Amino acid sequence: MRVLKSLLFAVAAFFAISAAASAADWQSYSPESFAAAQASGKPVIVHIHAVWCPTCKAQMPTLDELRQDGALKDAVFMRVDFDSQKDFLRTHRVSSQSTILIFKGEKEAARSVAETNRDRLRAMVLGNAQS
Numbered sequence: 096m097r098v099l100k101s102l103l104f105a106v107a108a109f110f111a112i113s114a115a116a117s118a119a120d121w122q123s124y125s126p127e128s129f130a131a132a133q134a135s136g137k138p139v140i141v142h143i144h145a146v147w148c149p150t151c152k153a154q155m156p157t158l159d160e161l162r163q164d165g166a167l168k169d170a171v172f173m174r175v176d177f178d179s180q181k182d183f184l185r186t187h188r189v190s191s192q193s194t195i196l197i198f199k200g201e202k203e204a205a206r207s208v209a210e211t212n213r214d215r216l217r218a219m220v221l222g223n224a225q226s
């Protein structure tokens with residue numbers, strides 16, 4: 096009985112930690128996941144990236160830092176692949192990778208292109224993604 100209780104406790108702890116970690120994870124884009132994020136009423140921060148893009152890579156430490164910021168605990172962070180998710184790019188008039196869009200509901204609240212300066216990127220996201 097003691098082993099069973101220990102096992103159940105371990106499983107519960109694992110799922111609690113996993114749920115907490117995944118809350119701040121990047122969500123993959125799909126039309127459905129994006130629509131659901133917009134409908135949630137939470138700010139949606141979209142990073143249009145490409146795996147080959149050095150500017151996108153330079154943005155990631157600051158964006159990952161922002162994902163952990165308590166001021167953005169309710170925000171949805173979503174990643175759109177520049178090379179394969181062309182419908183999103185056309186719909187939102189995005190012409191280059193390393194673009195960051197912030198949505199409040201269905202409305203685009205802010206846009207940044209190729210910004211890698213930590214302070215300016217943080218200010219743009221924090222200034223536009225908070226309720």
